[in-house]
Amino acid sequence: MGVPDLPLGIYVHIPFCVRKCHYCDFVAGPAPDEIRSAYVAALEAEIRACALAGALVRTVYFGGGTPSELNGAALARIVAALRDSFSFVAADLPDARPCLPLPGSAFASPVEPPPPPPPLTATEWTIECNPGTVSEESLTAMHEMGFNRISLGVQTFSDIQLQRLGRIHTAAEAAEAVQMARRAGFTRLSVDLIFCLPDQTLAEWQNDVEQALLLGPEHLSLYNLTIEPETEFGRRHRAGCMQLPDDDLAADMYEWVMDRLSEAGFALYEVSSFARPGEASRHNSLYWRHEPYLGFGVGASAYLHGMRWTHTRSMQAYLATAARPGGPERAVEETLPPRAACGEAIMLALRTSAGADIAALAARYGVDGEREFGATLRGLEQDGLLVRDGARTALTRAGLLLANTVCSQFL
Template sequence: MVKKRWGVYVHIPFCRKKCFYCDFPSYAGREGDREEYTRALCREIRSQGSSYRLRWGDPATIYIGGGTPTSLPPQCMKDILDALSETFPPAKGREFTVECNPGTVDEAYFQILREGAVNRLSFGVQSFDDRLLQAIGRIHTAGEAAAAVRMARKAGFDNLSLDLMYGLPGQTMADLERSVQQALELAPQHLSIYGLQVEEHTVFWDRRERGELNLPDDEEAERMYDYMTSVLPAHGYARYEISNFARPGFASRHNLAYWQDVPYLGLGAAAHSYLDGRRWESEADLSRYMDQAKRGIRPIHPEEEMTDAVAMEEFCFLALRTAAGISRRRFAEKFGQELDRVYEGAIREMVRKGLLADKGDSVYLTELGMKFGNLVFEAFLLT
């Protein structure tokens, strides 16, 4: 067995209600499928997980995301955690995250997570303003979010992350400042802050097409961005990725692995995997996924193999999202070519514009580059 650094992602495609901005593969109103899906997922965990553990050893991280994992009935969650514990015995130092919606958890649910070796929770709070929460389709209130975080601490969790959003319909700077201050009062170890992106096939997309979406203008959205990127470091949260801030030692190791080209196994409908240099997606259609799993068919769709040029682009895009940036050494090890031989012109131009810094082994985004990252990513396109 060759031990290798790798991670496991488990997808739970259920929600009580689809948020108005969400284009993730998830379903509301399919509660009747949760037990069958759990059985199919547990079969996949045991079969595929065991195979890769035999080859590579124990995964460094496990992450259960969605959808809303905690919208599962407690027994379904317990069955999944049991299957994971049997397949990947709890290991010292492993980061094991579960995403939580504050409107779907209570003390008993937290106890199930604790007993299942989960040691990190990520709360999708988005805002501490009830008016805004209702406007974006969330099912919880600000009070429920704060209560859930306190309840999690009481249950013994000491690694908590909160998601917040800016650029929401009708949101003002004052609204955002109040939400950030309330988040800081809860003292999470980690904060993820995302600007609203209006995606196709969402309620917000349709509303914008009809001229019914009242978004902050570009200047206001930029002020919101500037506020967060200054206030969070001032409160001890280091920015380690474009949208993520953490206290020392609490950066998300699972998400960092994605950006650092670390292999991962995706389990569940619509989950993506990146292993042995190949990428594939599990069957996204819930009914087909469950049917194929029941018949012993591995429900995956291989993705097209990447050319060297596309692989280089992706490697650079992902690495540049992090504060550490691109490692020249790792680029050369992976591709057998020097970074500067491929990207000398792009690096020189972006450094000249103040968007990139170039020091020793690393090429990384400056603070200005973090704000205008798309300009840098465009410069790193080869195809």
């Protein structure tokens, strides 16, 4: 497989957690020590056997699962395998310029935007942490290893809700984890929150956001709770013993947080992501721009040269095949035809404040943009869900509230 045109992103999956949260259907959960040791060895072998050795990398993201569940020595082995195998470059490409949101789009702020921040000249190394699994020592070790961005899964500041979700930490422990991360040296910190929790009111959601703001994060990721069928919440929902906020309340929660975070100096730069100037996740941005990335570990996905694949979700199969030439067993592998690849790229771009340059994307994938997407675009524009200005197209505020429906029109 040839080296890609653009520097890569790398995702590393750590599938271990103290226990399974009730809403989670990720490849993640508790595991005995011998599985953890075998997994770290397999992951290291997979990275060192990667055929793209020497390729340029601009972002690394350790997700899970709970990467902070691994001890420092195990994390250091994986980091060393990456450093030995790839060449690391600045997260921002030399010609990367933040592009101002389209007037009339949901992303345009009523206040004058600040001047663009300087580019990020270091590789972005992000690690996801569960507040219940960190100490000041472990966070300091992560920072010294080279992680320069941390994403903390706080989810809510209500202890009752945290218990309902099956989380292992309290709100006070989450707040303390933020303070410890700061003392450990992390200057780029993201907090994850979930809204539309069972029985959650608008006032409770507002309190969660205000508590998060008091901690001074550079970035917030806000997710609407999704009930996955194969989870404890899925079972409770089917049994009719869960009361979830209705669509109107969900829209009120989202609209309120958009305005509140704008007032607090955050830009909405993707449907679920808010950042202070210069603090957008470079790694996630690469997914939304349909740019190449590799994934290492069980259940991890990759996208390269128009092909995408996902590794087996079976730990046993992963351990048996991780180090083989060509990589671990794949559960899915597909090369998207040009129309589908272009539609997916438009769908991802529309989720962001940059919007979609339909003509440029059509040229990139060699499709006739007008023939394939013209009617859909005009229909959504007439319905007030999209706004177009010159080359760019973006979601309006009404479109943002229906983002999944609008974006899926291009698939």
